[in-house]
Amino acid sequence: RKEVEQDPGPFNVPEGATVAFNCTYSNSASQSFFWYRQDCRKEPKLLMSVYSSGNEDGRFTAQLNRASQYISLLIRDSKLSDSATYLCVVNMFMNTGFQKLVFGTGTRLLVSP
Amino acid sequence: GAVVSQHPSWVICKSGTSVKIECRSLDFQATTMFWYRQFPKQSLMLMATSNEGSKATYEQGVEKDKFLINHASLTLSTLTVTSAHPEDSSFYICSANPTGGLDQPQHFGDGTRLSIL
Numbered sequence: 001r002k003e004v005e006q007d008p009g010p011f012n013v014p015e016g017a018t019v020a021f022n023c024t025y026s027n028s029a030s031q032s033f034f035w036y037r038q039d040c041r042k043e044p045k046l047l048m049s050v051y052s053s054g055n056e057d058g059r060f061t062a063q064l065n066r067a068s069q070y071i072s073l074l075i076r077d078s079k080l081s082d083s084a085t086y087l088c089v090v091n092m093f094m095n096t097g098f099q100k101l102v103f104g105t106g107t108r109l110l111v112s113p
Numbered sequence: 114g115a116v117v118s119q120h121p122s123w124v125i126c127k128s129g130t131s132v133k134i135e136c137r138s139l140d141f142q143a144t145t146m147f148w149y150r151q152f153p154k155q156s157l158m159l160m161a162t163s164n165e166g167s168k169a170t171y172e173q174g175v176e177k178d179k180f181l182i183n184h185a186s187l188t189l190s191t192l193t194v195t196s197a198h199p200e201d202s203s204f205y206i207c208s209a210n211p212t213g214g215l216d217q218p219q220h221f222g223d224g225t226r227l228s229i230l
Binding site: 042049104105106 | 119147149154155156157158159204206215216217218219220221222223224226
């Protein structure tokens with residue numbers, strides 16, 4: 001099982017649609033979770049951190065479900081500019097006692113006019 | 114906000130060449146920086162953790178003699194790909210944050226696209 005797993009997509013949605021992505025993680029000791037977006041051939045940029053109580057930033061809502069070990073990202077009123085790959089990133093505690101950021105392969109979103 | 118700069122953005126060179134990539138934190142000090150590699154349609158994979166004033170910590174499967182890391186100051190880490198071959202062609206990215214911890218978001222450099230002919 002992959003440490004962080006995402007549906008690669010692509011998710012093709014029209015402008016204005018609501019779309020949701022899920023991400024599952026394998027390590028129950030994981031403490032910090034993030035969503036980044038990555039545009040083609042560019043570096044990842046932070047979209048939002050994910051907090052235990054869930055959090056919202058404008059059209060974006062992130063949720064954490066520790067019991068089921070997944071996080072989600074909801075995008076409302078999709079814009080053309082939302083087209084990108086969304087990376088799920090988890091700060092994992094390894095057996096060695098060290099921490100490591102583990103990246104999902106990303107979910108590709110295509111928003112069309 | 115915190116800014117991380119990476120240079121160069123693109124490198125195209127012949128097989129056997131050594132390539133140095135710089136990662137700088139512009140407005141904060143970074144005792145720890147991270148180096149990643151991303152192949153097409155794959156996720157970012159951590160290569161190594163760069164520690165200021167001490168040896169880098171390499172992930173399993175990453176050759177430390179192949180990928181030399183030097184973190185000589187609190188604002189600069191360099192990754193040197195020695196005797197690069199076509200299979201080393203990839204997108205290399207560094208990251209850091211002001212706290213040095215992984216519980217806060219990372220700030221990524223622009224990335225370096227390395228093509229070995």
